[in-house]
Amino acid sequence: MNLIKLSWKYLVFRPFSTGLNVILLALGLAIIIVLLLMQEQLEKKMNEDAAGIDLVVGAKGSPLQLILSSVYHIDFPTGNIDLEEARNLSRNRLVKNTIPLALGDNYQGFRIVGTNLDYLELYQAEFENGKSWSKAFQVVLGAEVAEKLGLKEGDEFMGSHGISEGSHDHEANYYHVSGVLKPKGNVVDRLILTSIESVWLTHEEDEESEEMEKSISSEITLNGLPQSEEPKEITTLLVQYRNPMAAIQLPRLVNSRTNMQAASPSFEMSRLFELLGVGISMLKGLAFVLIGISGLGIFIALYNSLKDRKYDLAILRAIGASRFQLVLLIFMEGFILTFLGAIIGILIGHSFLALIISQNQTGVMVSLQPWIFLKSELWVVAYAFVVGVLASVIPAFTAYQTSIAKQLTKA
Template sequence: MNIFKLSWKYLMAKPLSTGLNILLLALGLSIITVLLLIEDQFENKMSRDAAGIDLVIGAKGSPLQLVLSSVYHIDFPTGNIPLDEAKAVSRNRLVKKAIPMGLGDNYEGFRIVGSNHEYLELYKVNFNTGKAWTKPFEVVLGSKVAMDKGFKVGDTFVGSHGIASASHEHDEHPYVVVGVLAPSYNVIDQLILTSIESIWYSHDDAYDPMELEQEVAKRGFPKTDESREVTTVLVAYRNPIAAIQLPRMVNARTSLQAASPSFEIARLYELLGIGISLIQGLALVITFIAGLGIFIALFNSLKERKYDLAIMRAIGAAKSQLFLLILLEGVILTFMGAVIGLFFGHLFIYILVITNEQGVISGLTPFVIVEKEWWVIAYALFVGILASILPAWNAYRTDIAGQLTR
């Protein structure tokens, strides 16, 4: 007797009840899957994007906003800071490396970031084509920008003022693509990179045209006799003591603000933790209800099948085979629910990614299996066994003589 085939036939005899139980279980498990995928990839992405950045120095305001806008490029900058003050802080003995950045422009939603070649080195980028910028208004495109906009080396475009895509265009300052980066799977894939001088000149018409032919600063801060500004400075500590002394010194003794990416993101996780816990609780409740539905379905079907089970016992089926028959039905239901739930979870992430071309969500990978997903399947099977254990025990105790005489 093929127990698996027989269990499957019994389940298919009531497709509506079976489908409803599977769908309800899949819904709960899909929510858990989405949370696991976002949690795992979000944390990994945040860690990759902030690698090598110990401190962000910028204008006074929200520390979290400063970190999000400067490291992850998902918020508005807090403002600009004087170039001279930024240079003074970078010369501190506790600073190993200081990378200046100029923000505030975009091209159709993709942010234009002014910096130097050290910013490329920070993320260990590789070029698909071309090279890094050497003159004003030369740009290097992240892989996602180049793919979405179809740009290649030699193409030109006009940037817009501000972070939003619908802003005033700098018509008199077209950018020239000189390089396209290979995918790095971090924030740099979604950026348009250029020199800080390009950011300055795009907002200032009072410059010498000859400056456009001069090479830009490839390392450190640009040299200029004028009163200029930068948006932020990314800092790497020289030693562990800097983590204690430098932020306090910057915040207390200067008009600038220092924010730690690791501290601010940890605080963000803490703020989001309550909402995530509530969603996880909802998913567990749905899964519990699905398990209860499977128990009720198996228990009710057992009442209808007592005569069939008695016949099976009469023709030679062992008690253990009847026990396994009912138990296997619960396991099949929950296994199918788990597989469909995992698929729905990945499908939902895929829809999120294709509907959010920019930002943190767009950096998620929909169809990647994380280790915790195997625990989702194990949890589903546990629910199935738990829901079917009592009906299976009742089947084990089937009274052959009593049922047949009825």
């Protein structure tokens, strides 16, 4: 006797009930799968992007906004800070190294970041082709930028004012692509990197053309903070501590004695994940409720079907089926329902995340991988199977008690 085939025939005989239970289970699993994929990948990528950065110093405002805009490049900067004040901080005995950033422009939604070569070293960037910038208006493209925009070494483009696309172009100067980086799976993949002097010169479009050409031909700063005889500003300063004591003293020093603010990436991201955790927990709770409802639906479907199948079960017993085989038949139906729900739920979850990613051309969502499978997904599937088994216990016990003589006599 082929129990699997027989169980399947009983299920397809009730297509609407079977389909509803499978869909409810699949939706619950899909919600959990999407949340697991996003939570685990986002936390991992954000920790990787912040690795090596102990402190971020910028204009006063929201500390979280400062971290998001300077480390992850997914928010607007809080403002600019004075270059000389940043230079004084970089000379502090508690500071091991500082990396300046100058933000404010984009090209088709990808941010143009003015910095120095220490930024490439921080993320261990490697070149696919070309080389780093050596003079003003040369840029290095992240792998994702080059792929999405179809740019390569030697190409030129015109930057636009503002962090997001749609603003006016800086028509006075063109950026020249000097190199393209290998994909690293971090924030550098979606950035356009250049020197800070390039960002400054881009915003000096009122200058006389002769003076501009003279400035462009001058040397740029490849390491450390840029030099300028005139008062200049940068957006933020990424700081690395010299010793553990700096974690205690330096943020307090910056926040109390300067016009700047200091924010710790690890502290701010812990707060963010803690806040997001409440919403994620609520959504997971909703998903588990859906799975529970689907389990209840499986129980009701199996139990009600037994009323119409008692004569069939009695016939099976009469032709030689054992009580154990009847119990196994009912459990097989619950198993098939949960198996279909699990497969469809996993496919829906991964497909939905792929759809979300496809709708975001820039930003941290683009770096997520929708088709990787996590070990935690197996636990979710196991939970679904437990629900299916529990929903089948009472109907299976009822099938076990089926009396051949009683049912055939009724017939």
